[in-house]
Amino acid sequence: xxxxxxxxxxxxxxxxxxxxxxVEFIPNIFGAIIILIVGWIIAALLEWAVENILRAVxxxxxxxxxxxxxxxxxxxxxxxxSGLVASAVKWVVIIVALMAAADVLRLSQVASFLxxxxxxxxxxxxxxxTLVIGAILAHFMARVVRSAVSAAKLNFAELAGSTTKYAIxxxxxxxxxxxxxxxxxxxxxxxxxxxxxxxxAGGLSFGLGGQAAAKELxxxxxxxxxxxxx
Numbered sequence: 001x002x003x004x005x006x007x008x009x010x011x012x013x014x015x016x017x018x019x020x021x022x023v024e025f026i027p028n029i030f031g032a033i034i035i036l037i038v039g040w041i042i043a044a045l046l047e048w049a050v051e052n053i054l055r056a057v058x059x060x061x062x063x064x065x066x067x068x069x070x071x072x073x074x075x076x077x078x079x080x081x082s083g084l085v086a087s088a089v090k091w092v093v094i095i096v097a098l099m100a101a102a103d104v105l106r107l108s109q110v111a112s113f114l115x116x117x118x119x120x121x122x123x124x125x126x127x128x129x130t131l132v133i134g135a136i137l138a139h140f141m142a143r144v145v146r147s148a149v150s151a152a153k154l155n156f157a158e159l160a161g162s163t164t165k166y167a168i169x170x171x172x173x174x175x176x177x178x179x180x181x182x183x184x185x186x187x188x189x190x191x192x193x194x195x196x197x198x199x200x201a202g203g204l205s206f207g208l209g210g211q212a213a214a215k216e217l218x219x220x221x222x223x224x225x226x227x228x229x230x
Contacts, residue, residue, distance in 0.1 A: 032101035039097020043090040051086035068135050092121055127179035134172025138165045 054060060063069050063081040079087060095118050102111035146161030 028104050028106070032104045035101045035104065036097055039094060039100070043093035043097070046093055047086040047090035050089045051082050054082040054085060062136065063132070065136075065139070068132060088124075092118070123179055127176040130176040130179055131172060134168060134175070138168035138172065141165070141168060 060069075060080065060082045069081055077084065095114055099111050099114040099118065102108075102114060142161040142165035145164045146157045149157040149160045
C-alpha cells in the first residue's frame with residue numbers, strides 16, 4: 001500500500017466516523033427541538049395562568065396600594081407587577097426546558113450553567129417576596145403611626161409616618177439584598193453604619209432642637225409628681 005492509498009483510507013475512515021456520529025446525533029437534535037417547543041408552550045400557558053390568577057385574587061390591587069406598581073412604572077416596563085411575576089415563572093420553565101435540551105445534546109457545561117442559574121431562583125423569589133411584604137408593611141405602619149400621632153394631637157404626624165415608612169423600606173432592601181447574596185459583608189457594614197447614623201442624627205436633633213421640649217416635659221413630670229405626693 002502506497003502513501004496515497006493510506007491517505008485515501010484515512011480520509012474515508014474519518015468521513016465515515018463523522019457521518020456515523022452525525023446520524024446518531026440527528027435524533028438528539030430533533031428531541032431537543034421538541035423539548036424546547038413543548039417547554040415554550042407550557043411556559044406561555046403558565047404565564048397566562050399565573051397573571052390571571054394574581055389579578056383574580058386581588059394581588060395586583062395590593063401591589064398598587066403598596067406603591068410597588070409606581071416603582072415598576074418608573075422602569076418603563078411594558079408589563080405591570082402581575083405581568084412581571086408571570087414572566088418570571090415563564091422564564092423559569094424555559095430554563096428548565098433548556099437544561100433538558102442541553103442534556104439531550106450532551107452539552108454538559110451548558111446544562112451545568114443553567115442548573116446554577118436555576119439554583120439561584122429560590123433566592124430571587126425570597127428576595128422579591130421580602131421586598132413586597134416590606135413595602136406593604138412600610139405603608140401600613142406609616143398610616144398607623146401617622147394616625148396615632150395625629151390622635152395624640154402632635155404636630156409631627158407626617159414626619160413620624162414618613163420616617164417609619166422609609167426606615168422599614170431601608171431595612172427591607174438590605175434584607176432583600178442579603179437574600180440575593182449580594183455583598184453580605186458590605187451590607188452588614190452598611191446596616192451598622194445606617195443605625196449609627198440614625199442614632200447620631202436623633203441625638204443631635206434632640207440635643208440641639210429639643211431642649212425646650214425636653215425641659216417642658218421634665219417640668220410637667222415634676223409637677224405631676226409633686227401633686228401626687230401631696
